[in-house]
Amino acid sequence: MKKDYLKKLAALSVAAAMVFSMAACGNTGTGNNAGNASESSSAAAENTSKKDNKKLTKITFCLDGTPNTNHTGLYVAQQLGYYEQEGLDVQIVQPPEDGAALMCSAGQAQFAIAAQDTMAASLDSDAPLNITAVAAVLQHNTSGIMSRKGDGIDTPAGMTGKTYSTWESPIELATLETVVNEDGGDFSKVKLIPNDITDEPAALAAHQTDAIWVFYGWGGINAKQENTDCDFFFFKDINPVFDYYTPVIIANNTFLQEHPDIAKKFLEATQKGYEYAIQNPVDAANMLLAGDNTGSLKGSEELVQASQQYISDQYIADAAKWGFIDADRWNAFYSWLAENNLTSTDLTGKGFTNDYLGN
Template identity: 50%
Template sequence: MKKNILAVLLSAALAGSMAGCATKEKPSGDLQKITFVLDWVPNTNHTGIYVAKEKGYFEAAGLDVEIVQPPEDGAEMLVGAEKAQFGISAQDGLMPALIGDNAIPVEAVAAVVQHNTSGIISRKGEGMERPKGLEGKKYATWDKDLEKAMIKNVMEEDGGDFSKVELIPSTVTDEVSALQSKSVDAIWIFYGWTGIASKVADFGTDYFAFKDINSTFDFYTPVIIGNTNWMEKKPDATKAFLSAVKKGYEYTIDHPEEAVDILCKAAPELDKELVAASQKYLNEQYKAEVEQWGYIDPDRWNGFYNWVSENGLSETKISENTGFTDDYLE
């Protein structure tokens, strides 16, 4: 769902910022050149990537990695066209790239965090701490079929009626400000950034997570994706890249304060107080209960796509184990 926010934010916040958000490249020599495209503005989902670059893990693995901002249509098309070898996406956003006549050669190779941290945020005390409370309220929508189907599902699970929600086309670029101004009542967010931002701003909110209402919605977001053809031709480089990224995230977990400094150095436009608070939250999410950073559970991956297919939200049925692999993780 992030790419729906992306087009608005890029025009407002990213003009001319690419050079400032990526760390300087060293002479490549014989290093394998890799372009890595983000999914959004730099944030704590990306910290491990910037740490891996700053600490020299990529170079030590024989790689020259450039981190770039995404186009308006997201990272998937750039990676699919092999203009970038790797990037950031999400299981829900990746789905259109995997099916139908317009399928492109991309697949997820690692989970950045283990669980879906997205849900609905609202002003505190207005009855929207549970899905049924959205009845009669203004929800800022991207007008996507999957988005609306998920909200309808969790509302019905809670005894609510989705038809009673007032859908407002989303132009939100600052969720906390939008709630404060009362232009909308409820917004889909990722708690690790916007939920934490509301706390930093000392603005009272209520929140419910999709995965807490329906476990099928505990899909993988965000994920690292790669170009399937490139990875098949260069399996060693792919494994080396993911090993360096894994090392970056593990260093972030062990050294959060230094990791915050590294991210803010790469993206000085970020609010350091927010970054530090968000980093503290996400450090518990990167690996959660699993031992290996990046692991993707086939049952959870397939379960979400099965629900999508069963509810007529994809052009064709999505086959088992489509769109991901754990084979390059070590």
């Protein structure tokens, strides 16, 4: 989960270049990409299949990587028939090489998984991607820095003079510079090395690196499962501006405009899936394992169960309901990006809506 997500952080500039390339290849006016999105999303909404003598609207949902506990509610909704009850036939697919956001923007998927930080490059363009965040999967940013226990990196300042494995993303490095310097450290003295780590606890134990950016619900739990003593701090605890939304469910804008009722039905069924996972983490984890057709979770059953126990409490946390996006928190992060010249425009107020969520 962490690896799939943070690879996208390193691809921010690449994603931006792809957006401009797509715009250059498109037509004038609304653009070739938007036109294709309209045709594809409309066709998907109108394409129905018969199941038990009932017509079901086909929906394609693109993950951001291999299945993990961020996605559990989707598999629960699929396996318990919540989508079918809403008249939907939902297919969960893997992302293409160029990512879930581009697939969703092009209308090849009506919904997908993304994150607020990686969406920035998609929105910061004269031809922004045709996507909007419609639900928060987790209410708070559960990512932070994991290090060996006792190395003094239990706070950001402790990274001074230590080695950090980086994806060389502008947002990643600006975030680290901010938290390290605000904590009294010196980010210029942090040694940066390329991140090619696949097993974070093992890499720390072998002294391949001193500090790694991970999501606690997977990387942190994995360290406990491997009995590796680690220190960890959350970015959101250092500066509230970093309590942004990751991950989120995004939708194709044209699909939302043309089929708002179907979008609401999809999110209502998805909400039920995540609410079930909150109340029944063991059963929900088993449904995730059963629904994984990639084979990536085979042999990781104990990690999945442990991760689910933690992350089920994060789906709603202190929010009034699953999926709700707080405008103040969303806007605070995008304002920070603009203030630090990480976007060419101020994206405050852009890229999200709560209009399709149920009660």
